[in-house]
Amino acid sequence: MRDELKDGSSLSSASCLAVSRVALLCCLMLACVPEGFAGAEPGGGAASLARVATAKGKSPSRAAARLSPQRRRVAQSKKPARKPDVIFVPTPTETVEEMLRLAALKEGDVLYDLGSGDGRIPITAAERHAGVRAVGIEIDPELIKVAEEGARRAGVSDRVRFRQEDLFRADFREATVVTLYLSDRLNVLLRPKLLRELRPGTRIISHDFRMGVWKPEQTVRVPWKSLYRTVYVWTVPKGRRIGR
Ligand SMILES: C[S@@+](CC[C@H](N)C(=O)[O-])C[C@H]1O[C@@H](n2cnc3c(N)ncnc32)[C@H](O)[C@@H]1O
Numbered sequence: 733m734r735d736e737l738k739d740g741s742s743l744s745s746a747s748c749l750a751v752s753r754v755a756l757l758c759c760l761m762l763a764c765v766p767e768g769f770a771g772a773e774p775g776g777g778a779a780s781l782a783r784v785a786t787a788k789g790k791s792p793s794r795a796a797a798r799l800s801p802q803r804r805r806v807a808q809s810k811k812p813a814r815k816p817d818v819i820f821v822p823t824p825t826e827t828v829e830e831m832l833r834l835a836a837l838k839e840g841d842v843l844y845d846l847g848s849g850d851g852r853i854p855i856t857a858a859e860r861h862a863g864v865r866a867v868g869i870e871i872d873p874e875l876i877k878v879a880e881e882g883a884r885r886a887g888v889s890d891r892v893r894f895r896q897e898d899l900f901r902a903d904f905r906e907a908t909v910v911t912l913y914l915s916d917r918l919n920v921l922l923r924p925k926l927l928r929e930l931r932p933g934t935r936i937i938s939h940d941f942r943m944g945v946w947k948p949e950q951t952v953r954v955p956w957k958s959l960y961r962t963v964y965v966w967t968v969p970k971g972r973r974i975g976r
Contacts, residue, residue: 814898816871820849823913823939827961828856830954831937834965835909839863844907846899846914846922847871851879851892853911858888868894869902905929913939920944927972934968946974 823831837843837857841864845853848868857866866888870876876894883892895902900922904910907930912919919941926936940962942948948964 814871816847817918818847818915820872820875821913822849822852824954824956824961825852826956827939827954827963828853830952831911831939831963832857832860834950834952834963835911835935835937837861837864837909841865841908842867842906843909843911844869844904845911846902846904847912848879848894849875849913851875851882851894854892854894855879855882855886855888858883858891859886864891866892867904867907868892869897869899869904870894871896871898900925903929905931908934910934910936911938912936912941914941916941916944923974927968927974930968932968932970932972936966936968938964938966943974 831853835841835843835857837860839862841861843854843857843864843866845851845866845868848854848870851868851870854866854868857864868876868879870879873896876896879894880889883889883894910926910930912922914922919938920943923943923946930936936943938948942964943966946966948966950963950965952963952965953960954963
């Protein structure tokens with residue numbers, strides 16, 4: 733009943749049997765785990781597939797190629813990379829108009845709306861200003877669809893693009909105008925990226941929220957119902973250092 737081990741310890745046959753059963757069970761369980769399961773996480777999709785593949789030292793495309801077509805579609809579906817930092821609340825039309833007036837758009841300008849919602853700011857910018865391109869960065873894929881449909885109906889799809897991305901990771905260096913309707917906290921978190929990546933002279937227009945210690949050069953109140961909305965304007969300074 734007892735087998736002597738090399739180091740002098742012993743293991744009963746019953747224990748050996750139990751150990752091999754557990755090992756067999758583990759192998760069976762691993763074999764049953766669905767392909768791609770390791771990539772499942774809230775908002776997983778292509779990004780998590782890439783992370784899993786990279787963690788295993790394989791290229792994401794090779795990992796995707798091994799998935800069945802159906803699982804590949806699920807893995808690559810555009811789910812939000814993560815929960816939005818703020819919910820969608822649209823900027824009222826008059827405030828959109830005022831933000832665009834303050835942006836002083838001219839031919840060749842490229843407007844980026846960071847957190848573009850239903851796309852009203854980029855769409856209106858392209859509708860009103862020939863020669864202007866506009867890009868909306870939005871994390872929610874459903875809102876991207878709404879915005880794309882809006883651009884199509886407005887006949888500006890050739891000059892407006894919507895990208896499903898996290899605004900904190902997005903490349904918006906080509907912008908000459910940036911519009912925001914986020915929150916005081918998000919604006920402050922975003923400020924270093926804006927100052928680092930935008931070219932000096934780029935105008936930043938924010939609906940209702942400030943930029944912490946970076947003082948706006950213009951503050952405009954827009955009547956709204958019996959209240960008002962506030963629009964703030966900054967220009968990225970040469971040297972990218974903010975005056976306080
Ligand atoms: C208050 S709404 C503003 C919508 C639009 N800019 C407007 O003024 O009508 C903010 C938008 O930001 C989006 N959002 C929140 N966090 C985000 C993130 N990290 N990256 C991209 N979009 C985000 C939300 O889904 C929402 O549509």
